[in-house]
Amino acid sequence: MYNITYDVIALIIDTVLLVTFSLSNRFTNRKSRTYYAMVIMVMLVTIFDIMWASLGAGATPERLGLLYAFDSLYFFGLNSINVLLYLYLITIIRKDGLTRFDHALIVMALVGYAVLIFPSFLTHAIFYFDGTLTYTHGPLFLLLPAISCIFTGILLYLTVQNRSKLTKLQFQLNFAFTFLVTLSIIHQIVNPSLLMIPFALSLMLIVTYLTLENPDRYYNHTLKCLSKEALRETLAGNVEEQRPFVAVVVKIEDFDYINKVFGTVRGNDILVSLSSSLVDAAGFKATYHHHDANFVLVVEPGRFATLREVAALTYPRTYAIDDREIVITPSLFAVGYPDVVSTLAEVVDTIQYGITHSNELVKRGQVEATPGLIDEMYHEATMNQVISRAIEQGNLEVYFQPIYDQAAGRVTGAEALVRINDPTIGVIGPQDFIHIAEGNERIIEIGTTCFRQVCEFLVSDSASRFDILFIDFNLSAAECLDLTLADRLIAEMDRHGVSHDMLRFEVREEVLLDDSVISNLMKLYDSGCEFVINDFGTGISNTRYLINLPYRYTKIDKLYLWKALGDERAMIILRNAIKMMWDLGRIVLVEGVETEEQHRLLLSLGILLQQGFYFSKPVARTDYVKFLETYRYPGNATTEDSAGFEEETKGVREAVPHRGERV
Numbered sequence: 001m002y003n004i005t006y007d008v009i010a011l012i013i014d015t016v017l018l019v020t021f022s023l024s025n026r027f028t029n030r031k032s033r034t035y036y037a038m039v040i041m042v043m044l045v046t047i048f049d050i051m052w053a054s055l056g057a058g059a060t061p062e063r064l065g066l067l068y069a070f071d072s073l074y075f076f077g078l079n080s081i082n083v084l085l086y087l088y089l090i091t092i093i094r095k096d097g098l099t100r101f102d103h104a105l106i107v108m109a110l111v112g113y114a115v116l117i118f119p120s121f122l123t124h125a126i127f128y129f130d131g132t133l134t135y136t137h138g139p140l141f142l143l144l145p146a147i148s149c150i151f152t153g154i155l156l157y158l159t160v161q162n163r164s165k166l167t168k169l170q171f172q173l174n175f176a177f178t179f180l181v182t183l184s185i186i187h188q189i190v191n192p193s194l195l196m197i198p199f200a201l202s203l204m205l206i207v208t209y210l211t212l213e214n215p216d217r218y219y220n221h222t223l224k225c226l227s228k229e230a231l232r233e234t235l236a237g238n239v240e241e242q243r244p245f246v247a248v249v250v251k252i253e254d255f256d257y258i259n260k261v262f263g264t265v266r267g268n269d270i271l272v273s274l275s276s277s278l279v280d281a282a283g284f285k286a287t288y289h290h291h292d293a294n295f296v297l298v299v300e301p302g303r304f305a306t307l308r309e310v311a312a313l314t315y316p317r318t319y320a321i322d323d324r325e326i327v328i329t330p331s332l333f334a335v336g337y338p339d340v341v342s343t344l345a346e347v348v349d350t351i352q353y354g355i356t357h358s359n360e361l362v363k364r365g366q367v368e369a370t371p372g373l374i375d376e377m378y379h380e381a382t383m384n385q386v387i388s389r390a391i392e393q394g395n396l397e398v399y400f401q402p403i404y405d406q407a408a409g410r411v412t413g414a415e416a417l418v419r420i421n422d423p424t425i426g427v428i429g430p431q432d433f434i435h436i437a438e439g440n441e442r443i444i445e446i447g448t449t450c451f452r453q454v455c456e457f458l459v460s461d462s463a464s465r466f467d468i469l470f471i472d473f474n475l476s477a478a479e480c481l482d483l484t485l486a487d488r489l490i491a492e493m494d495r496h497g498v499s500h501d502m503l504r505f506e507v508r509e510e511v512l513l514d515d516s517v518i519s520n521l522m523k524l525y526d527s528g529c530e531f532v533i534n535d536f537g538t539g540i541s542n543t544r545y546l547i548n549l550p551y552r553y554t555k556i557d558k559l560y561l562w563k564a565l566g567d568e569r570a571m572i573i574l575r576n577a578i579k580m581m582w583d584l585g586r587i588v589l590v591e592g593v594e595t596e597e598q599h600r601l602l603l604s605l606g607i608l609l610q611q612g613f614y615f616s617k618p619v620a621r622t623d624y625v626k627f628l629e630t631y632r633y634p635g636n637a638t639t640e641d642s643a644g645f646e647e648e649t650k651g652v653r654e655a656v657p658h659r660g661e662r663v
Contacts, residue, residue: 083110
């Protein structure tokens with residue numbers, strides 16, 4: 001007679017565990033699915049053990065079919081639990097899922113168990129009933145524990161090798177599992193009538209349940225949606241199973257303002273409404289909170305169009321808060337797997353890129369990731385690494401582009417332009433990394449390094465020997481908004497002993513819309529520096545700075561010059577822009593001079609300060625010095641062709657103020 005008391009207790013434990021875990025688990029991932037599978041497998045093993053024990057005590061020829069079936073299922077389920085334990089451990093230590101080796105090992109083990117166990121009613125290889133209907137182990141029975149021992153060894157090896165990825169409790173319990181199950185097997189061999197193995201497995205499930213992460217980790221109770229951890233698990237599971245999907249980023253811009261004005265409680269109410277409205281209306285199951293006012297939906301391919309239609313009908317939506325109304329219009333951005341991205345890392349990176357660059361993407365009208373956008377994203381990632389390496393390793397270098405003064409008949413200064421001399425990629429121009437550095441806030445570090453190099457050049461023997469009067473230094477929008485900018489630059493000039501009037505700071509028109517920028521620039525101006533309005537005509541024109549700011553220099557963008565030779569309307573704009581600047585008492589510099597024809601055109605218009613490839617491309621400091629040593633103006637420096645325009649504007653140009661005079 002078999003004692004099934006422990007089996008019954010095990011079945012009760014398994015049932016309680018299954019119900020408890022089902023009720024507490026709001027989110028299903030690979031780990032929870034594996035745990036579900038282990039609980040169900042142990043329950044089935046227990047049931048098969050009870051059924052076999054109930055029938056096996058009085059084995060009859062009529063019952064042999066059922067006995068073989070129950071015992072075969074019992075052995076297969078019992079040994080398969082080792083495979084599930086292996087799978088469970090892998091889900092803990094490998095975030096990116098199973099490898100080919102894992103799949104091969106699992107398949108070979110399950111196939112091996114099936115081939116050994118299920119034909120036993122014919123082969124008698126694992127177990128059989130002899131002529132007296134006595135239950136007997138077959139000649140290959142020991143292969144089952146041998147395979148289990150191999151799995152156990154692999155489990156213990158992985159546990160030790162990945163100890164840092166496990167909690168202390170998980171690490172200790174993996175060894176305890178092995179000891180507990182082994183002890184129960186030995187006990188049952190010694191006392192075969194007392195069925196203990198399912199009970200030991202149930203105890204193992206209890207302890208495993210205690211080692212599971214807190215289910216709340218996957219749920220945001222405040223916003224009533226799933227968390228970022230749940231999102232990653234969902235994405236990883238879909239990619240591992242190669243299940244196509246579209247991840248849709250839902251973002252509200254400038255939500256910090258709402259939290260600041262109305263408080264986070266009111267802000268969260270709006271986010272709760274957002275997280276549920278699109279989901280409910282479009283019929284999706286869940287939404288994931290990424291961070292701040294950013295959510296992600298994971299939908300089937302083709303459903304993104306439905307979501308966009310729902311969003312268009314639902315938003316913009318007006319929310320009444322106290323006596324004020326807030327209009328919310330979320331932006332959408334979709335990432336398709338595997339059509340556009342093919343790995344989990346690419347999915348995660350593209351989602352983050354969509355969140356970070358949402359303003360830019362909305363302006364471009366780009367709502368879905370494309371191969372071109374992915375290339376752009378990884379170019380930016382590469383440039384971020386290059387920028388960090390350049391700052392840390394000193395790979396930033398200032399290049400100088402000469403500025404020619406027709407009145408002096410020589411080069412009197414230069415514009416300082418930054419380059420990165422990367423040991424892997426080579427020389428990288430500012431057009432490839434400055435906008436990225438502005439986005440990741442490394443531009444201030446770049447500017448500080450380059451300004452130091454400019455100051456070092458201005459106090460060098462070369463600068464004094466060739467009578468360099470000034471260097472133009474570009475200031476980005478991010479630098480101009482830095483309240484410490486003026487103090488830092490002034491301190492750097494004073495530390496090197498640079499005369500302040502040798503620095504002219506170039507700023508773009510749109511930067512001058514901010515009062516804090518104006519305050520910063522005025523502090524530099526009051527210290528003796530000049531500043532130049534850069535790329536005039538390409539930014540946001542603002543008459544306030546034209547009237548009020550005490551700047552002397554305006555640099556007209558090269559596009560006006562390039563178009564003027566072939567377009568009469570462009571010529572009219574160029575002539576009148578120059579005249580307007582002169583009427584306002586400004587000195588005009590034109591960049592982008594590349595040909596003799598362009599040079600002579602500017603001379604005919606009275607422009608004496610010129611910059612461009614016609615004179616020299618930007619060159620490193622040593623090459624700039626060589627240029628100063630050898631340069632001779634190659635053309636005719638006279639301006640006889642410009643007599644008419646010069647006579648017309650003579651009085652204006654003579655009225656241009658000198659340094660120290662307020663405009």
